[in-house]
Amino acid sequence: ADAAAHAASRYVFDEVTAGNDKTHHVAEGYDADILLRWGDPITADAPEFDVMNQTAAAQLKQFGYNNDYVGFVPLNDAGTRGLLCVNHEYTNEEVMFPGIGRQDSVDFDGMTPELIDIEMAAHGGTVVEIARGDDGKWSVVRDGKMNRRITPLDTEMTLSGPAAGHKRLMTNDDPTGTRVIGTINNCAGGMTPWGTWLMAEENFHGYFWTDNVDADGKAVIDSGNPEATSYGRYGVPGAWYAWGKTHDRWNIDREPNMPNKFGWVVEVDPMDPTSTPVKHTALGRFRHEGAETIVASDGRLVIYMGDDNRFDYQYKYVSDGTVSDDRAANSRLLEEGTLYAARFDEDGTVTWLPLVHGEGPLTAENGFNDQGDVMIDTRIAADLLGATPMDRPEDAQPRGDGTAYIMLTNNSRREEANAANPRPENNFGHIIEIKEDGGNHSATSGTWSILVKCGDPAVAEVGAQWNPETSENGWFGSPDNCAIDADGRLWISTDQGSNWGKTGKSDGLYALETEGDARGTSKLFFRCPVGGEMCGPYFTDDGETLFLAVQHPGTDGTKDLAGFERNSTFEDPATRWPDFDPVMPPRPSVVVVTKKGGGKIAV
Ligand code: FEO
Ligand code: CA
Ligand code: CA
Ligand code: CA
Structure with missing residues (x-):
């Protein structure tokens, strides 16, 4: 590489060495402290965590499992007190509960009604106050007045927008079609400009049960069911969890319309611990990965949202009205607006296609009787x-x-490439940069380009594309979450899932340059313990604190990696991070990164 043509990226830190072991690693000169672990008490009256005798009642007052999205709402001008908002995406029963091992997905023999309720109580979200001490260290304020858990076990929610009250949302437990208990599989999310928290419901299909199975024991839906076409497109029923065996609302034989109440984006007001979360149906229904917001140059609210499924779509939502200082009015921006799906053309333009009932093919002839149908069947x-x-x-x-x-x-099943998805058998993924027309996020068209094609640049068959300044530590596979820091710089976290063995690297957080001659240069800042996925990331406004979430440590890919040839169980996990206590299994945890001696990160 011609060093002169490839200026250094703007991120100032010494790269971590890529690799894989039982603990986490952060760039030299930084502290990476454990802030919250699965089971930590988050209300004043919560019991201490007792992993051998866990109960659903205790779990409802303790930090949930598989922390994914992390957001922060400052409570003072200095930003030294605030509310952390954390999604708990899913549960891994084999490393949570003693003695049950890996569960057979048809029988779930080890899953007692109490364990099922613990799993439900460990899903959802947490709002918890945290404070930064004079020593620069963050800690949990256990008696914080806004601290609360949100769960699929007991948190009542309402539905807003075009599908609220729709007959396809009416259930035995709610004939109005406007209410629902709980939220599930909350993956990434976002914070709104007015300080509310958006939780994206991702793989909701996996939670619905039926006693109807095919010859292979796979849960199936009868072709005569009125929702059969829709559920087929969404993958319902997945039957990943046993919940439908003990709770009617997860059993489509008992509650055939219940899946239509999931797959939405939920808004939570963290400032009011008694507030009722709202599922905003105007934002569409799919496997919502995240919901990051921005105020467009014309003042309207725009939300970018991916549908995490092979061959599914990129969406954005544009509100009708503009963001103001009126919080209640702002939340209505999530009820009245237009949802668009993206078409990426070969000539480098992106066109945003409106999902509006009565326009184009979205008519009764094609099964769409109203805008509610369009939102329920967004895909x-x-x-x-x-x-x-x-x-x-x-x-x-x-x-x-x-x-x-x-x-x-990534998409290992792609056979035919196109400009926006340029590699068949795309094992390592890529990142697209969109520039909206006029620099306005509410524009209905723009241009796009590929920022990087991921994977090992030293292996020609991979077909990776990085700036040549990227070191052997800096390249990555399977980009998942991302954040922009206080200086407008991009950070990427990875989730390789079953692809760990293909890179030999743990998941981590990478600083990816987007500007100038260094564009496409990536540097490794933080590395997960074995089997852990990197979630978060979230930077405070002052750029001095970075919240990261290590999800499901000890699980992903462990049977594919040298030195970890086994599937983790409670008794024999691949790591016991972060406690390293011989009786404690690995615990998903939120990590807080600060610079030793203070100051902005990577500056
Ligand atoms: Fe929950 Fe698409 O990651
Ligand atoms: Ca994700
Ligand atoms: Ca992922
Ligand atoms: Ca995961």
Whole structure:
């Protein structure tokens, strides 16, 4: 590489060495402290965590499992007190509960009614106050007045927008079609400009049970069911969890319309611990990865949202009205607006296709009787509009200048490449940069380009594309979440899942340059313990604190990696991070990164 042509990236830190072991690693000169672990008490009256005798009642007052999205709402001008908002995406029963091992997905023999309720109580979200001491260290304020858990076990929610009250949302427990208990599989999310928290419901299909199974024991839906076409497009029923065996609302034989109440984006007001969360149906229904917001140059609210499935679509939502100082009015921006799906053309333009009932093919002839149907069957509407099938759109991050970054995590099943998905058998994913017309995020068209094609640049067959300044530590696979820091710089976290063995590297957080001659240069800042996925990331406004979430440590890919040839169980996990206590299994945890001696990160 010609060093003169490839200036150094703007991120000032010494790269971590890539690799894989039982603990985490952060760049030299930084502290990475454990802030919250699965089971930590988050209310004043919560019991201490007792992993051998866990109960659902205790779990409802303790930090949940598999922390994914992390957001922060400052409570003072100095930003030294605030509310942390954390999604708990899913549960891994084999490393949570003693003595049950890996569960057979048909029988779930080890899953007692109490363990099922613990799992439900460990899903959802947490709001917890945290404070930064004079020593610069963050800690949990256990008696914080806003501290609360949100769960699929007992948190009542309402539905807003075009599908609220729709007959396809009416259930035995709610004949109005406007209420629902709980939220599930909350992956990434976002904070609104007015300080509310958006939780994206991702793989909701996996939670629905039926006693109807085919010859292979796979849960199936009868072709005569009125929702059969829709559920087929969404993958319902997945039967990943045993919950439907003890709770009617997860059993589509008992509650056939319940899946239509999931797959939405939920808004929570963290400032009011008694507030009722709202599922905003105007934002569409799909496997919502995230919901990052931005105020467009015309004042409207725009939300970028991926549908994390092979060959599914990138979406954005544009509100009708503009963001103001009136919080209640702002939340209505999530009820009245237009949802668009993206078409990426070969000539480098992106066109945003509106999902509006009565326009184009979205008519009764094609099964759409009203806008509620369009929102319930967002995927089918986008199919008809000709949106571009993508390589699993994960998180998307807008920046104030009309730019957005789209994470395409991977798609091993792609056979035919196209310009926006340029590699068949895309094992390592890529990142697209969108520049909206006029620098305005509410524009209905823009241009796009590929920022990087992920994977090992030293292996020609991979076909990776990085700036040559990227070191052997800096390249990555399977981009998932992303964030923009206080200086407008992009950070990427990875989730390789079953692809760990293909890179030999743990998941981590990378600083990815987007500007100038260094564009496409990536540097490794933080590395997960074995089997852990890197979630978060979230920077405070002053750029001095970075929140990261290590999800499911000890699980992903452990049977594919040298030195870890086994599937983790409670008794024999691949790591016991972060406690390293011989009786404690690995615990998903939120990590807080600060610079030793203080100051902005990577500056
Ligand atoms: Fe929950 Fe698409 O990651
Ligand atoms: Ca994700
Ligand atoms: Ca992922
Ligand atoms: Ca995961």
